[in-house]
Amino acid sequence: MDEKMKIDEGMPGRFTDKDWVVSPAPHVHSGATTQGLMRDVLIALAPALAVAVYFFGWQMLLTAAVSVASCVALEFAIQKYLMRCRPSVNDLSATVTGLLLALNLPAGAPWWLVTTGSIVAIGITKMSFGGLGKNPFNPALVGRVFLLISFPVQMTHWVVPQGTATTDAVTGATPLSIIKENLAQGLSIDGIVERFDLSYWELLFGRIGGSAGEVSAVALLAGFGWLLFRRVIRPHIPLAVLGSMALLGGVFWLVDPQRFIDPLFHLLSGGALLGAIFMATDYVTSPMNPWGMLIFGIGIGVLTILIRLFGAYPEGISFAILIMNATVPLLNKYTKPKRYGKEVRHG
Amino acid sequence: MSVFTDIRRTVYGKERLRTFSIGGAHPPSCKLAAQSATEEMIPEGTVSLFLGQHIGAPAVPVVGKGERVKTGRLVAKANGFVSANIHSSVSGTVLAVEPVADLAGRRMPAIVIQVEGDEWEEGIDRTPDIANDISAIDAATIIRKVSDAGIVGLGGAAFPTHVKLSPPQGKRARTLIINAAECEPYLTSDYRVMLESGEQAIIGALLLQRALDAPEAFIGIEVNKPEAIFHLQKIIRERGYSIRVVPLRQRYPQGSEKQLVEAVAGRRVPSMGLPVDAGAVVQNIGTALAVYEAVQKNKPLIDNCITITGRSAPRQVNAMVRVGTPLSKIAAWAGGIPSDTGKIVCGGPMMGKAVANIDAPTVKTTAAILYIPEREALRRKESNCIRCARCVRACPMGLEPYLLIRLTQCGRYDELQTHRTYDCIECGCCLYSCPARVPLLDYIRIGKEKIKR
Numbered sequence: 001m002d003e004k005m006k007i008d009e010g011m012p013g014r015f016t017d018k019d020w021v022v023s024p025a026p027h028v029h030s031g032a033t034t035q036g037l038m039r040d041v042l043i044a045l046a047p048a049l050a051v052a053v054y055f056f057g058w059q060m061l062l063t064a065a066v067s068v069a070s071c072v073a074l075e076f077a078i079q080k081y082l083m084r085c086r087p088s089v090n091d092l093s094a095t096v097t098g099l100l101l102a103l104n105l106p107a108g109a110p111w112w113l114v115t116t117g118s119i120v121a122i123g124i125t126k127m128s129f130g131g132l133g134k135n136p137f138n139p140a141l142v143g144r145v146f147l148l149i150s151f152p153v154q155m156t157h158w159v160v161p162q163g164t165a166t167t168d169a170v171t172g173a174t175p176l177s178i179i180k181e182n183l184a185q186g187l188s189i190d191g192i193v194e195r196f197d198l199s200y201w202e203l204l205f206g207r208i209g210g211s212a213g214e215v216s217a218v219a220l221l222a223g224f225g226w227l228l229f230r231r232v233i234r235p236h237i238p239l240a241v242l243g244s245m246a247l248l249g250g251v252f253w254l255v256d257p258q259r260f261i262d263p264l265f266h267l268l269s270g271g272a273l274l275g276a277i278f279m280a281t282d283y284v285t286s287p288m289n290p291w292g293m294l295i296f297g298i299g300i301g302v303l304t305i306l307i308r309l310f311g312a313y314p315e316g317i318s319f320a321i322l323i324m325n326a327t328v329p330l331l332n333k334y335t336k337p338k339r340y341g342k343e344v345r346h347g
Numbered sequence: 348m349s350v351f352t353d354i355r356r357t358v359y360g361k362e363r364l365r366t367f368s369i370g371g372a373h374p375p376s377c378k379l380a381a382q383s384a385t386e387e388m389i390p391e392g393t394v395s396l397f398l399g400q401h402i403g404a405p406a407v408p409v410v411g412k413g414e415r416v417k418t419g420r421l422v423a424k425a426n427g428f429v430s431a432n433i434h435s436s437v438s439g440t441v442l443a444v445e446p447v448a449d450l451a452g453r454r455m456p457a458i459v460i461q462v463e464g465d466e467w468e469e470g471i472d473r474t475p476d477i478a479n480d481i482s483a484i485d486a487a488t489i490i491r492k493v494s495d496a497g498i499v500g501l502g503g504a505a506f507p508t509h510v511k512l513s514p515p516q517g518k519r520a521r522t523l524i525i526n527a528a529e530c531e532p533y534l535t536s537d538y539r540v541m542l543e544s545g546e547q548a549i550i551g552a553l554l555l556q557r558a559l560d561a562p563e564a565f566i567g568i569e570v571n572k573p574e575a576i577f578h579l580q581k582i583i584r585e586r587g588y589s590i591r592v593v594p595l596r597q598r599y600p601q602g603s604e605k606q607l608v609e610a611v612a613g614r615r616v617p618s619m620g621l622p623v624d625a626g627a628v629v630q631n632i633g634t635a636l637a638v639y640e641a642v643q644k645n646k647p648l649i650d651n652c653i654t655i656t657g658r659s660a661p662r663q664v665n666a667m668v669r670v671g672t673p674l675s676k677i678a679a680w681a682g683g684i685p686s687d688t689g690k691i692v693c694g695g696p697m698m699g700k701a702v703a704n705i706d707a708p709t710v711k712t713t714a715a716i717l718y719i720p721e722r723e724a725l726r727r728k729e730s731n732c733i734r735c736a737r738c739v740r741a742c743p744m745g746l747e748p749y750l751l752i753r754l755t756q757c758g759r760y761d762e763l764q765t766h767r768t769y770d771c772i773e774c775g776c777c778l779y780s781c782p783a784r785v786p787l788l789d790y791i792r793i794g795k796e797k798i799k800r
Contacts, residue, residue: 021690021724022451022703024789026775028374028532028696028723032782034733088730133731133783234740288736288749332750339745339767340369340605342617 038092040232044223051216056107066111068098070118078127093132100140103213107159117143137325138285141318158209174210175269177314188258203268213274220273233281240297241276248305275317285325292331299324366596367606370743372776376571380535380656380663387667388680394437394671395447395457400710401499402506403429414441419468419647422458431507432497436649436669439463450700450707471646478643479550489558496641498648502631505712512558520628523556523564524611527632528602531695534715536652537632539665541575546582548632551639555630564590567611569597600774604629618770657718659685671708689724692717697775730783738777744770748777748787755794763794
């Protein structure tokens with residue numbers, strides 16, 4: 001659309017010493033860039049990464065570095081040698097995918113596990129559909145779920161946070177898997193909470209087992225605040241996910257508090273916050289209209305609770321988000337933003 | 348923020364500032380020329396008056412080559428109801444009636460006049476006295492005078508004002524809204540009109556109100572112009588005029604008719620409808636001033652206030668410029684075109700047209716000459732749409748620009764209709780806020796053209 005248009009030589013009264021740019025309005029821009037948005041997501045993830053490093057040691061930083069480097073390198077190579085277009089790794093989207101993948105793996109995951117995840121995330125989920133903006137499913141989540149199904153042992157080898165000082169890590173289970181396993185053995189919720197010393201305090205600040213990024217609710221909420229402050233995301237999806245989880249979890253809890261854990265525990269444990277704030281809000285794989293966003297979020301919340309309470313896996317938000325990713329084109333089609341003015345039918 | 352909060356508290360109680368409800372953007376206002384008092388530019392050389400500078404049929408020339416005309420003399424007559432008279436903006440000799448290149452370089456029929464002195468027609472009152480007695484004038488007289496003076500909507504659409512003042516059968520305007528939002532960045536001509544000819548513009552608004560027989564009249568002004576708000580309110584209070592100033596929250600595109608009707612009157616214009624379908628008529632503040640001059644002073648529409656601005660402009664100027672003056676002459680008169688200019692825009696930066704031919708003459712609605720520096724002149728390269736939905740969030744009509752551009756690109760024009768593409772007001776909010784710089788509005792314009800056929 002843009003071109004430096006040379007004024008017709010034959011036209012009377014022209015400026016011959018200078019060419020002006022002639023392009024359609026608008027002639028100014030807000031300055032928003034894809035890179036800027038991605039940078040804000042990286043900044044929002046910084047507290048979660050910092051907490052992970054604090055609890056799991058410097059090895060965590062190495063995992064993140066391997067993940068980011070392999071994602072970026074893979075995207076660069078695919079764009080340069082397979083798609084033969086100008087690589088666009090500058091937009092930082094591969095960096096975000098890499099960091100999210102690292103935060104979705106257990107701390108201390110071996111390098112081959114991380115790079116396999118990167119290949120699935122970038123190579124299969126993102127680039128095979130045409131790159132940024134074209135993929136129907138969240139790359140980091142597909143990477144994680146692929147690893148979870150293919151390498152269940154390594155993927156549930158949870159390191160319980162010890163801090164940077166200790167080198168010999170202790171392995172343990174996540175709060176959600178503790179509850180799931182012990183309920184199956186006939187214990188009541190009260191008994192489990194007492195026996196395993198599961199407190200909200202630990203959930204908030206992170207001394208729990210789990211994926212590297214999901215251990216501290218406070219760090220994730222800080223990131224949420226940053227994303228909202230910078231207007232990177234709208235609050236619809238995270239609030240719909242968390243709200244519907246609390247509501248449905250609360251209903252079950254009220255029915256039988258000895259069989260079902262309370263809603264606050266649901267929100268603070270597992271990947272609920274990481275998923276609701278960072279994975280479900282991925283622009284490419286989430287709806288574009290406010291009502292679509294709400295339905296999408298509610299779907300994720302409901303599916304997550306159902307998988308957690310009745311499914312085979314202790315945590316289900318990854319599956320829930322991927323399932324809802326598949327509904328996005330339909331949600332975009334059947335929800336519309338609030339239009340200005342009544343439509344008048346014209347024959 | 349504190350200035351605005353103060354205004355709200357002291358003048359309007361705790362009432363929330365009004366605005367429209369969907370979408371919008373917040374481009375920085377950059378009103379660089381706000382403090383420059385209006386100067387008057389008398390043209391030299393030639394002026395060219397386009398016959399079709401309004402919506403509707405082009406006017407028919409009533410002067411021939413070699414004829415001498417005085418300033419204010421009718422030179423082209425309206426061709427039918429939806430058309431407008433054109434008057435000579437200078438005194439001199441008609442050189443020719445021939446095609447002249449416009450902004451885009453298209454050759455359009457125009458009357459070219461050689462300027463000789465500045466002698467005005469008889470009967471035009473050029474004294475600065477304010478004629479505020481409007482008691483004896485009835486609606487029909489106002490509409491006839493407005494029509495004779497060739498007044499068109501100066502907000503940009505150039506719709507003949509007398510047509511707007513005669514609503515279709517069965518529709519009545521309850522509310523007259525004077526558009527003084529001036530939401531486009533850089534533009535300050537309406538602001539200067541309010542400060543320098545505030546009372547005249549208010550009288551013009553009252554004349555418009557009488558012509559419409561509208562029970563209520565409002566002037567909508569964005570709060571980034573507090574002096575104008577205070578000034579007009581002072582005049583209204585002192586003289587007891589029955590019109591109200593409505594301060595509006597700063598937000599683009601507040602000055603668009605449909606958005607302004609919602610902001611001021613709280614009613615929405617139906618799709619494909621006119622403001623009168625929501626019981627409102629919107630007139631620009633500049634139009635109100637022109638109406639005052641036409642009715643009270645017998646002066647036809649031959650000049651308008653133009654802002655000459657830009658970050659590297661040698662001088663920030665507001666000037667009363669005679670219609671038909673070449674842009675290059677105005678630029679030279681205002682200090683010349685800065686050397687780092689990469690693009691010259693005629694109008695505001697959001698909706699103005701880029702100038703291909705700097706020698707094009709102004710028209711009645713020309714609002715500004717804006718210099719855009721070289722580094723901002725070219726658009727950045729487009730990258731992949733990341734589906735961030737910022738365009739959906741920004742669209743003041745509640746459309747889905749990302750979808751409309753995709754449908755246009757795929758040639759699915761019939762579906763454009765079901766997604767209400769025709770509602771697009773081309774405000775540019777979608778492109779302004781797109782991080783991937785997808786040329787959304789360009790494609791939507793193409794789509795709109797396609798569904799018109």
